[in-house]
Amino acid sequence: MKYIAIIDDQKFVVAVTDEGIMTVSVDDKQCEIDFQHVPDTRLYSLLLNGKSYDLDIDHDEDTFNVMLDGIRYEVEVQDERTRRLATLRGSIGGSIGEILIKAPMPGVVVEVPVKVGQQVSQDETVIILESMKMQNEFKSPKDGLVSSVRVSEGDAIDQKTIMVTIS
Template sequence: MKMVTVIDGHEFEFHIQQNHQELRIEYDGNQVMADCVPLSNGSFSVLLNGKSYLIKLYANDGSVEVTVGQQKQIIQIKDETRLLLEKYGFKSRELNHVGEIHVPIPGLLTHIFVKPGDKVEKGEKLAILEAMKMENEISAPVAGMVKKCHISEGTAVDKGELIMELDI
């Protein structure tokens, strides 16, 4: 089976074969010796050609946030079906979700600075969430236009709730 991962614009192609217990991974035409053992929910010890890595994974809407040591990056994983769909011009599923602004931690939404129809730049302040005795800024992950606000100012919110949607 062919798998492609995309990190920071770089594509890595892997070929994976599984015969019963044995797992064979090929990268760049070379056989890779990989041994991956979970340590806890979301953390793994990976031995790769003898090198030891501690890896944390956090799956998020079709992409995976990966931490190796103390450094982090977002990985997109594409299997053969996905690669085929993309080849024929279908948009990646997660792109449709990028404009959704969710509550990162439970708290009180004290301010909303934008209204539907407003154009926002990447990084622009959208709202203030008060939690852990602090005012936390929620900023736009991408440039776009505010499509809809789902929550009004002064509302107590739970983690994961949809605050607003941006058209990108």
């Protein structure tokens, strides 16, 4: 599984190859690291290029606060799937005109919390889709009016199916 770690606007690609063994890419240079959790603590051991580091890591959802050598780093972590969904959401369209919210992958509609004619606010959830045993919330990219809802709860849909239209 690949992850993107963002620290102070710098992006690092992290690929987990085996349990605890990871490959980190920085500016197309790869290095292998050994990263182990100390059970029942927030402490981790990191072995990088033959040097050992002790880390204190606290996290809240996708943000990790990492203490290393007395310096605190805030690290945002996204997996490939989450990053791809965010990119797809970003390509839904601008805030002018009609917005078509399409399924980025096949799935089952779990919930449609909006109705035709309903006013929605930017970032309000308009549909919840389950795919690969994970639920994905799709939010309105702008304030607007729900002009059509083309799916119902329980529907199995294909990739690129138009689910909701907002005008």
